[in-house]
Amino acid sequence: MNNTIEVAHYNLHKYKEKVAGDCFLMNKAPDERIVATLADGMGSGVKANILSELTASMLQRFMLANVNTVRAANSIMETLPICSVRKVSYSTFTSLNISPDGVTKTLEYDNPELLWFRNNEFLQITKKTSSIETNTTRNTTLYAEIKLEFGDRLIMFSDGVTQAGMGFSATPLGWRINNVKKYIKDIISNETTISAKDLSFNIVEKAKEMDLNQPKDDITCAVVYYRKTRELMVITGPPGDRNKCPYMVEQFQQFSGKKIVSGGTTSKIIADGIGADLEVDMTDMHSDIPPRSIMKGAALVTEGLLTINKVINILDNENITQIKDIDAAHRMVELFIDTDSIYFLVGTAINEAHQNQNMPVEMGLRRISINKLANILREKYLKKVTIEYV
Amino acid sequence: MKITVQICSGTACYVMGGAELLSISEHLTPDELEQVDIKGIMCLGLCENYNPNTPYVKIDDEIIKNVTIETLTERIRLAIKAKAEK
Structure with missing residues (x-):
């Protein structure tokens, strides 16, 4: 419906x-x-x-x-x-x-x-x-x-x-x-x-x-x-098989609701695919997560796992009716709250750099973070969530 | 033409020091700032191996590895100087 x-x-x-x-x-x-x-x-x-x-x-x-x-x-x-x-x-x-x-x-x-x-x-x-x-x-x-x-x-x-x-x-x-x-x-x-x-x-x-x-x-x-139901799409992560990039781009173009792209490589794939400019917003400076970017056709473009892990933390712990600090993660939270149905299109490629022992923060796997996020959105915020892996 | 400085703000670069690099304009003089165009970039796509030299910055066409705020300031000054000498 x-x-x-x-x-x-x-x-x-x-x-x-x-x-x-x-x-x-x-x-x-x-x-x-x-x-x-x-x-x-x-x-x-x-x-x-x-x-x-x-x-x-x-x-x-x-x-x-x-x-x-x-x-x-x-x-x-x-x-x-x-x-x-x-x-x-x-x-x-x-x-x-x-x-x-x-x-x-x-x-x-x-x-x-x-x-x-x-x-x-x-x-x-x-x-x-x-x-x-x-x-x-x-x-x-x-x-x-x-x-x-x-x-x-x-x-x-x-x-x-x-x-x-x-x-x-x-x-x-x-x-x-x-x-x-x-x-x-x-x-x-x-x-x-x-x-x-x-x-x-x-x-x-x-x-x-x-x-x-x-x-x-x-x-x-x-x-x-x-x-009318408000729909939101989140594309995050490059596909495990790079031949699937055109599929991701196509899904992005065909989706009629608002769209979030999360991840550096992912946003490049989409920007190249639709022929759009991708520009980091240098005014959006916050210490713990990278700034958002601006791309035509997307409601929000962010870095990947740091931002998503912060979103999970906000949705789980913060009082979301009083959002004051507007960084990319809080922008994503606002889009989630304002939506009824969320479709995650998740790429399964693993960036080996994220598994490096010298990384100062534990990054974990995208799939695990997205599952956690989806569960919170379903259970605590009663959103309809679907996940597709590519 | 200004010198283009692209600072990678992808995950691996950002956590390895890229966050600090985004404030590079605070370390340059107004004269120097006139001559450079500082931008963030979602990902330069250089970190896809187990032991990358993050963070990366691209000054015009040159890639710089393991960048710190000091080395970046220095490299930008060198680039300005090289351009002036051309």
Whole structure:
């Protein structure tokens, strides 16, 4: 499939609370559906945490099993524990069941409305209602089925967002949904391809600011960004059989996504093959790894194993949301993070010079480093990775 | 025509001292810098044996082996002098 469902969320606890009262859960079903739930438990702290976790976990189970949405909602309404203070069983929620083809089932209960954004406008979601009498009260859930198109976003948040700033003279009734929508529209029109991670972070941070940096409630926002899969190719190492050089060049030329070439000899093979200039960027000076190079058609050209070993180290150990030092390895990390599917084309030639005992750093074998990198990308960053050796 | 200095920044050269060579312009006078064109190069392709003489630098068409910042400064000065005498 050529599409990706990018989901991310960001959450802040109510000021001075150690435990979140909101809960966001996301799972991938074996049939590639993405199921996500944002639940907001009544009150705050531990009790709210239990209510929201319980609600979200149950919903996730139902949705993963593709149980009828209304039936799922009703089961939850009937089984939630009852709040001893307010005598109602209560955790609001928004739940999404998204198929890879974009068909999405939504289920909402008392959270601020789910937003659907396309082409700089919010779309109306036509919702049906379902009511159920429980022991204590009458509850109404809203459900719908919509079809996402490439570039669409779904945005959901807890009332910590819409009610942020409530009671202050500038915002006596809080931020309110229409102002939140206006804010979201402004952000997206400034940065049309903003990631789900950045958008959710942005909204929550703005809400916190409206609460004068002391959130009066748990603040959570989750964003779904339905878009074309971003593909990246990494060519590294000369082929074991030098007759395979034209094949590497051909693969480079035919690949439609972004391309990284890593390795001195490798970049020469590609540059010669496509007839491009290859120039070392002498402004890109960092002590531990060589500078990047510039070549037409490649998003990044770097030295080989030193850079790749540093990339492995960064992906494994560093906080990648706060990249400051931009050397070739960090540039490569940024490209990896921004990609969904990565195709490594790995040459198996061994440079004997790298095995020299006098080398001050241990270089190891390219194949081992690439396998390690691929495993980290798959397991820690959930990327789709394929490796071809030549 | 300026004198071309190509410093190999391939893996084997870089770890054997090539990293330092990339800062060669700090060791030359402004007059000398006027006469040379200093570039990095991804790989000169000279290290493909078990015991290479890395790092390598190419000054115009001449390959220099086991280069240090001192020998490189000296070789560039010699090249400038030779060119002036031509």
